[in-house]
């Protein structure tokens with residue numbers, strides 16, 4: 001590991017090595033060594049589900065404002081290619097604390113709040129006939145046998161405090177058993193208990209009675225400041241893992257009102273609730289920075305800011321997705337860039353240049369070895385990490401590493417979902433291996449050139465088989481090195497039970513407090529009626545030579561795959577519809593292997609007076625179109641649709657849908 005030449009290291013103690021274990025990540029019997037005096041403080045801020053375009057760092061939002069994250073970025077280095085170790089919470093969190101890949105520590109799904117205690121990933125050998133690969137069973141608690149970052153720091157004399165979300169297990173797997181002196185609110189759930197705004201439902205943590213409508217992020221930041229004040233005269237490690245901006249989707253009412261006035265209904269980011277949640281998240285960052293300045297600690301404190309996974313694109317909030325990660329594809333819970341690439345800033349006075357940026361690839365597993373490097377604590381010779389020290393990058397240099405890996409052997413059916421898969425990033429390339437996804441027996445591959453295709457629209461695996469082979473060897477090596485418990489071919493699989501065109505298709509989940517529907521492969525369809533598939537909150541039937549749409553309100557839609565993709569340019573969809581529902585309609589269109597997205601949609605006015613009316617909607621796209629989707633209204637009611645045709649402006653009929661009974 002390289003060493004920082006840092007003016008923050010006022011009183012370094014060389015030669016005092018911690019005794020690290022021989023097995024990667026497993027704790028040695030005795031690592032006591034009090035060496036912390038004079039070393040810098042560490043403030044680690046982890047936002048929850050904060051997406052690539054949820055801050056102003058990359059110029060990709062026209063809605064949100066994050067002045068305090070910018071303030072932080074002005075003090076240090078912003079990483080443009082920072083990746084979570086997993087597209088979901090618990091696996092990434094375990095990777096931060098251990099420096100190990102999910103493939104190695106075995107927490108591969110966010111299941112650490114579930115009752116079953118599983119400490120070793122387990123092979124699954126069968127599955128339903130509609131799945132071609134099996135799904136391994138994830139570990140559900142962060143085993144105290146692992147040596148964690150807070151343990152090393154605690155044993156080295158740091159005061160250690162955890163504030164906010166944990167999601168790695170309740171006692172005896174809580175922060176208190178993993179090296180933290182303090183843990184507030186000592187809560188093991190995946191989000192804030194009940195709500196962000198008091199009254200909360202935390203078991204052991206009440207709102208301040210003097211603060212009406214107290215917001216949990218305000219309170220957590222306040223408690224974190226108190227911890228810094230109490231420990232200002234000794235090195236401390238403040239692990240501030242925000243609840244924001246994970247579900248439940250609620251916020252301060254005055255902020256929701258404020259953001260509602262600023263919403264552009266055409267923008268893919270158009271939830272005032274989510275914008276308000278971002279503001280409270282950013283406020284908390286500001287509260288910590290203010291405290292560091294006020295206490296005179298800023299020059300001797302390392303600050304890390306990162307997110308645990310991408311922005312949420314599957315919950316229905318204020319009539320659309322919670323947020324949008326555009327220009328990235330996908331979001332939380334899938335392996336596309338939107339699920340794993342996020343904001344990251346590291347401030348280390350004397351090492352990072354103020355306001356600097358780096359394009360080096362970094363990942364959650366890197367923070368543990370990096371922080372040890374920055375504070376000059378040497379890991380024992382046999383203590384291994386899957387990550388590396390990124391200190392050279394912090395100095396503006398290149399990293400001596402070619403690849404990072406993301407192991408996600410699960411199938412979480414949200415928009416853009418994939419079957420169990422693993423990805424590797426190497427230079428400009430990203431290769432995804434879908435385990436056993438080639439139905440002739442092998443794996444299936446998708447290759448993207450992120451330097452020209454950040455939105456992962458063009459799979460170029462067929463054009464660059466040499467790159468596929470080379471990078472797949474790296475994947476194989478990673479899985480072997482980490483002893484990954486892998487998906488196996490499912491002996492029960494029946495190819496006729498799998499409809500690949502439904503891969504990546506899923507409804508948005510409602511916010512009614514229920515889990516929402518989860519669908520997989522073939523069972524995703526509620527049946528195709530007249531060539532159209534019902535989705536969201538409606539059902540389809542054929543009556544009197546028309547499609548009958550029965551909607552319970554919220555998000556009714558019907559979609560169809562064209563007989564063959566058509567080139568855009570002058571495309572118009574025409575249909576006749578009567579309705580007694582409410583709200584505006586929206587027409588979505590998408591190309592091959594694209595999801596439906598707001599930036600490929602047209603809103604249209606609907607008359608809900610029960611009378612048949614003609615609708616003529618120009619698609620306004622030059623891109624190839626493979627599939628279209630009609631969202632006829634938001635309100636509950638009945639709609640009747642017939643005479644649907646896709647035409648060129650000149651009148652050329654490309655496809656016509658008839659609805660014989």
Ligand SMILES: [Ca+2]
Nearest residue numbers: 048049089308
């Ligand atoms: Ca998360």
